[in-house]
């Protein structure tokens with residue numbers, strides 16, 4: 001009897017060690033693997049050794065012991081000096097698990113938490129058991145730009161039930177290049193030209209709507225989203241969502257995207273849990289609703305021949321051959337990606353621009369002066385070719401993208417198992433390690449942006465011999481540090497934002513129109529500081545209200 005017990009205990013410990021090694025080496029993700037390793041294996045060990053006198057309680061107790069051993073071994077190893085990342089500093093809890101970052105994300109505070117970790121532990125920190133975060137501009141190229149590292153498991157949330165990845169989750173560079181081909185055509189000179197009429201017409205609609213609301217406090221942040229979604233709906237799916245017309249999120253498109261992003265970005269830190277979450281009934285209800293809206297839009301768009309060579313025209317391949325009668329999954333996916341990736345990101349940048357320009361009226365006036373100089377005859381200020389050359393306009397946009405990039409988070413890449421590791425900005429990163437450059441922290445690093453890295457000061461982007469600081473002090477060029485290579489709101493490299501040109505065209509044109517046409521000031525009783533306090537990093541940025549009064553010039 002005693003011998004049987006010892007035998008069972010030995011078997012349980014052996015099974016736990018095997019389980020621990022399998023998790024450590026292969027990090028299995030499938031639900032079946034979790035079930036076999038965590039439930040069936042310990043039960044099998046007990047049943048095999050004590051088949052005649054086994055009770056349910058015994059099985060439960062042994063399963064719990066199995067779990068405690070696996071978790072205990074994992075924790076000890078992650079904290080031990082034998083772990084390949086043992087030399088890197090970081091909070092104890094992050095060395096053990098990424099649950100703490102998943103929690104911070106679910107609260108929208110990830111940008112602050114990672115920044116705080118860097119402030120406390122340095123430029124290269126351990127933010128997960130197998131993950132390093134860099135806050136150095138010389139890490140940007142090796143991590144993102146140099147075509148060395150593929151995306152990490154953070155992007156597993158971009159995998160569709162079919163097993164295929166959305167374009168923004170694809171790991172393999174070759175597949176990525178194929179999937180980006182049509183996008184790049186759409187973002188070429190001719191492709192962008194095809195978007196200009198729709199953009200000009202949506203900007204006009206935005207200005208008309210704001211004009212009608214001069215007597216009331218306007219939530220300009222929400223209006224930027226209505227505008228962004230309507231524009232991208234037309235561009236990518238051939239349908240105006242009608243948000244500006246209704247002054248509301250009519251199809252709940254925006255709400256669905258925000259809800260989905262909050263959950264996805266939290267789970268992205270613990271991707272092994274995804275197969276379990278996806279089995280929960282209704283777990284993907286919102287995603288299905290979102291997909292159905294897009295599928296319906298794309299279906300009606302393919303029935304009409306293209307009036308303009310817009311984004312849909314290129315993404316559907318209409319530029320190369322006639323369109324099929326009904327949209328395929330690929331086309332619907334691209335449409336969803338464009339709306340999800342392109343609407344709210346640009347809207348966030350525009351909302352931040354309104355916020356900072358209202359807070360700094362002297363910058364608002366300086367920008368208005370530049371617009372009047374470039375468009376002396378008044379009238380419509382829509383000329384994307386001129387916008388590109390306007391120094392102060394572009395300085396304001398750069399400065400806002402620096403302080404609050406619409407995607408603040410570090411984009412995860414992975415040093416693959418079997419590569420032997422690599423050097424990144426003078427640090428050895430062992431194989432099987434996830435790495436990222438934390439955009440929000442890098443953008444405010446005094447070594448890259450000096451002085452006043454936390455202050456909105458567009459002049460730092462201008463080329464001058466002397467600079468007047470917001471404090472009134474005058475300093476020479478030599479005392480200014482503005483590292484262009486450290487500004488990475490669109491990421492860099494072979495998988496960077498493929499919609500950058502369209503986004504920049506949209507932001508420049510919309511800002512010019514708003515500043516030319518309207519005066520803006522904070523609405524009475526609105527606490528401006530609440531804007532920054534309410535920002536949430538959910539991969540994209542979730543924003544609270546920004547109540548503004550607009551008045552036509």
Ligand code: HEM
Nearest residue numbers: 167168341342345346406407490491495496497498499503
């Ligand atoms: C201010 C606006 C925007 C910002 C800040 C932004 C930022 C980003 C970032 C940081 C990435 C991740 C790149 C990586 O993993 O390295 C990305 C990817 C992407 N963005 Fe944007 N984006 C913006 C607007 C747009 C627009 C307007 C579109 C489309 C019309 C778009 C389409 C995409 C696509 C398709 C990807 C995936 C690219 C790939 O994986 O190859 N984005 N964007």
